[in-house]
Amino acid sequence: MSKPNTKVALIEAASRLFRLHGYEGISLNDILKEINIPKGSLYHYFPNGKEELAVEAIHHTKDIVLAWIEESFEQIGDPVKAVQDHIHQLAVLLKDETEQVGFPIGTIAAEKYSTNEPIRSACQTAFEEWSELYSTKFFEAGYSEKLAKDYGVFILAAIEGGILLSLTTKSEESLLIIADQIPFILSKREN
């Protein structure tokens, strides 16, 4: 039986709760209560408190999503169909409330982009790495460097917006419409 890793438990709980309710919507006490850890432990592992925990939680969320995107591309060779498939998956995940996907990075980015530089920077890194992963896959599939880059940004924006619309309307419809449009949009043209 391995020793319980308090620090990891804190990051995972913070990642999940910040995704669901944002930075200002969750208190340190909320996080601690959920996993039954005293406040002393939190400030032992994260001397800079809530901000430091949030930055690590953002990195953790980023890594989860990166692995999940990578998985879609590995299972499906055609990058267009891979993107379409994982937007589909996302629509299903969001509907299943036990998944507690929330709005990964989006809520905390929207809240703090103008008032907390370490958090903004962590969110920027997440968005950039996600976008670059899409771009890399399209470049590897023979799309031009410029087009691959632009598609990476465009796909990410459409997904982020689609998540926001689907969460707000409590319906997967928006994401499904976006998934349907994907094959018409991501053509291998040269401009």
Next chain:
Amino acid sequence: MSKPNTKVALIEAASRLFRLHGYEGISLNDILKEINIPKGSLYHYFPNGKEELAVEAIHHTKDIVLAWIEESFEQIGDPVKAVQDHIHQLAVLLKDETEQVGFPIGTIAAEKYSTNEPIRSACQTAFEEWSELYSTKFFEAGYSEKLAKDYGVFILAAIEGGILLSLTTKSEESLLIIADQIPFILSKREN
């Protein structure tokens, strides 16, 4: 000299501050201090407090954006170019910090979609009316009903995501890439 309209001043200030910092990021005292209005007045006009003020602020933000979208379509006949142009305008507005555009509706929707039904519902209405306005314009320009509807959702999602990316990265690049892609994406096909 008309009497100062305290209620309108409150809604306008709340609209601006919620756009910039979200629901949890702005206190009632912040709003009141900015326009020098005592708390008693706020609870006179909004007996249900912060939530009621937020719902009216969301409706106000929705109307501002509706008028702004309408303006783009009136000035530019071609709906594709109108969309492209107003994403361009948005990129410029976001860069100009005096404009205080923030993330209209997005932040507050992301924060409260799961915990405050009146606010979620107000945000849903805003998204639906924006999306329907786009759809109407495309339908009027001869696009099929289905395609016009899907494009309305898709455009809104791409714009919302694009705003989030541009704010987070402190760069208009994301929105400009999206604007560039628009004419290739919004073709008048039949599916």
Next chain:
DNA sequence: AAATAATTAAACCGACCAGTCTAATATAAT
């Protein structure tokens, strides 16, 4: 001018916030 209603004013409340502090306890190193 008197009476009534609308609005302003700010002190005040309990709850909760992030963060601090000191001590107790468990674990590892010698």
Next chain:
DNA sequence: ATTATATTAGACTGGTCGGTTTAATTATTT
């Protein structure tokens, strides 16, 4: 076994939160 270090424990602090209350003032009506 003893020392040193890492970790847990939670009471406590000053400040801010949304919201309440009561009184004073202003505007409207008669």
